[in-house]
Each structure stands twice: as C-alpha cells, then as structure tokens.
Amino acid sequence: MIITSLETFILHVPVTRDGIADSTHSITHWGMPGVMVHTDSGKVGYGFTGTHAHLKSDRLITSCIEDCYSELLVGENPLETERLWSKMAYHPPLQWVGRAGILTMALAAVDIALWDLKAKEAGEPLWRTLGGVDDAEVEVYNTDGGWLNFGLQVLVDDARRLVEEEGYQSIKMKVGKEDFTEDLRRVEAVREVVGPGVKLMTDANGRWRMPLALEVAGRLKDYDVQWIEEPLWHDDVCGHVELAEAIETPVALGEMLYSLAQFKEFIACRGVHFVQPDATRLGGITEAWQVSDVAHAAGLPVTPHAGDMAQVQAHLSIAHPGINLLEFIPWIKDCFVEPLRIEDGKLRAPEQAGAGTTLIPVALERFSKPVS
Numbered sequence: 001m002i003i004t005s006l007e008t009f010i011l012h013v014p015v016t017r018d019g020i021a022d023s024t025h026s027i028t029h030w031g032m033p034g035v036m037v038h039t040d041s042g043k044v045g046y047g048f049t050g051t052h053a054h055l056k057s058d059r060l061i062t063s064c065i066e067d068c069y070s071e072l073l074v075g076e077n078p079l080e081t082e083r084l085w086s087k088m089a090y091h092p093p094l095q096w097v098g099r100a101g102i103l104t105m106a107l108a109a110v111d112i113a114l115w116d117l118k119a120k121e122a123g124e125p126l127w128r129t130l131g132g133v134d135d136a137e138v139e140v141y142n143t144d145g146g147w148l149n150f151g152l153q154v155l156v157d158d159a160r161r162l163v164e165e166e167g168y169q170s171i172k173m174k175v176g177k178e179d180f181t182e183d184l185r186r187v188e189a190v191r192e193v194v195g196p197g198v199k200l201m202t203d204a205n206g207r208w209r210m211p212l213a214l215e216v217a218g219r220l221k222d223y224d225v226q227w228i229e230e231p232l233w234h235d236d237v238c239g240h241v242e243l244a245e246a247i248e249t250p251v252a253l254g255e256m257l258y259s260l261a262q263f264k265e266f267i268a269c270r271g272v273h274f275v276q277p278d279a280t281r282l283g284g285i286t287e288a289w290q291v292s293d294v295a296h297a298a299g300l301p302v303t304p305h306a307g308d309m310a311q312v313q314a315h316l317s318i319a320h321p322g323i324n325l326l327e328f329i330p331w332i333k334d335c336f337v338e339p340l341r342i343e344d345g346k347l348r349a350p351e352q353a354g355a356g357t358t359l360i361p362v363a364l365e366r367f368s369k370p371v372s
Ligand SMILES: [Mg+2]
Pocket: 203, 205, 229, 230, 255
C-alpha cells in the first residue's frame, strides 16, 4: 500500500449546554483539525487532534500537515508507522521550528491516521493491532458534569445523574474559582451527593500559584479526592515535585506535555502520581504508547487525557497494560461511524476495523470549516 495524498479538514462541534468553562478556558465548540490519508488501495486513514475551536490556529495545524508532512509521506508505505513517525518528528527543518504544540498536534493527527490504516489493513480494531486482549477492562470517568461555569445546583444535579442514571463510578469536576472557599464548598457538595464510594477527581487547569495550591490542594483530602490535576503551571517540574511532597492528595498531569522527554522528567522527579498522556497532543499513538510504557515501568497509573474525547485512546487503553482508567466527554462521539460505547462506566471494546476515527459524511458536511 502506498500513500497517494493527504487531505485536511477542520470540524467545530458544539459542546454541552452551549458552552463550558474551566479555570483557564471558555469554549462553545470543540475543534477537530484532522487529516484523511489516501492510499492506492482505496483505504483511507482518518486522524485528528483536539483544540479550542479557534479557526486561525486550527489552520496552522492543517497547513503544517499539508505543507510540511505531506511531502514526507506521499509515496511511502503507511503501514511502517514507527519509521514514518521518526521521519516526521526528527525532520531537521521542522525540529528546528517546533517540538511542541502545532508541530506535535499535526504529527498526532497524521500518526493516528496511519494507525487507523494499519488496523483497517489488518481487518481488526486498533486495540487488537496494538496487542490488546478481549477481556481487558477499562473504567471510564466522565468530566462533562463538572464545569466551572455551572452553578452549584446544576453541578450537583449532573453529578447525581452521571452516577445514579448513567452508572459512572468516577467523575471529575473543575476547581480554580476566584474565591477558593467556593471551590471547597462545591467539592464538598458533590462528594455529599455522590457518596463515599465514587471516585471524585478535581482539576485546576494550571491556574494556581504555589501558596494557593498548598492551601487548597492541601484541604482536598477532607473530601477523599482521588487526585488534583494540573494544580500549577504546566511546565513547572520543581513546583509539582514540591507540592506532591507537601500534600496528601495525589497529583495528576500530562495533558499539556508534548513530548516523551517532558513526561520522563516529571516521572523521574516524582512530580506526578497519575500520568495523563494525550495521543492528540503528543505525536499520536506512537508517542503516547512510549509515555505509557515509561509511566508503567515507574509504577505509576496511566489515565489518558481525552483531547480525542476518548474515541482513539479507547484502543490504547484496552491494549496497554498500564491503563485501566480513561477520561470521556461525549461531545464528538456522534461524528464517527462507530461511536464509543460506555456502559455502567465501563468501556465496551470497539468492534470495527481501524482506530475508530472514520467520520460519517454528515459530520463533515455539518461541522466543517474552510481549511484556508
Ligand atoms: Mg484537565
């Protein structure tokens, strides 16, 4: 099989309740800059990354794919995933201008499309191509009830609904209000409504500085919180190490790290307890697998962040022995030929061949934005 062309797309898909916010971002749509990798066999690989749905920066990602990665891939065998990953990631002119952000998100979209092709060619779901077994059990936690812009009643009602009606045993809520005592009141209210048996995660999205992080994160232990996610600025290794040593609640992070090297540093310094690679921000499945290996070898649980809303990383989670908990948000699932299925808070293994990324035509028609 030979790659004949790369065709990019940008989708902007509406989020829950016309808009959500955490301590750092307010969005109305989820952005999906992505690529269709065409081959001489007629098979097409689909890959995408996840963004703020900001068209100008989404176009930087798709133009990187079209202008820089396309010429490296046309004429190549798409099944040689690792070799092609290295060819793109270590291409000297590109390495010079970026080893994080636009370059790796574009690389992620292409790498995912290549893995999609590889699994389609094998006639099996990607988790099987990656070595997964039928009876792997992956718990799923839902983040879509805990947004910071939701009032207390909506927050509590959503937490109750997710647990009592949808069967989740793990949920995440945002923190990082202007007044931190409000955060504590909200966490207390959610803990009270879901009861002691449900895992409750909190996420500050990099908002706090050290004194406040020590104060607030130090008090989360009173509510039996599973982890505090991104308490400090994303790149602050020493700060996370200091905080992790000072508080009882474990620290989770990784969604804003763009390379294996960054993860290795946090892991080696013990600045993270729950490791959260995101295949759509790292360079795809290839690099997310490497991060998961390093974390697993260090004895740390791997819980992928869902820049893909879990659609692709479901496969990674089934296949990798270090992953047994996966984030899920339902915004984009109906864009795909095989939407992710979750029952009673557990992932149902995808059945169709590929990475689960094949878009339905109506999603392309309805949510597409012009790539240039
Ligand atoms: Mg987060």
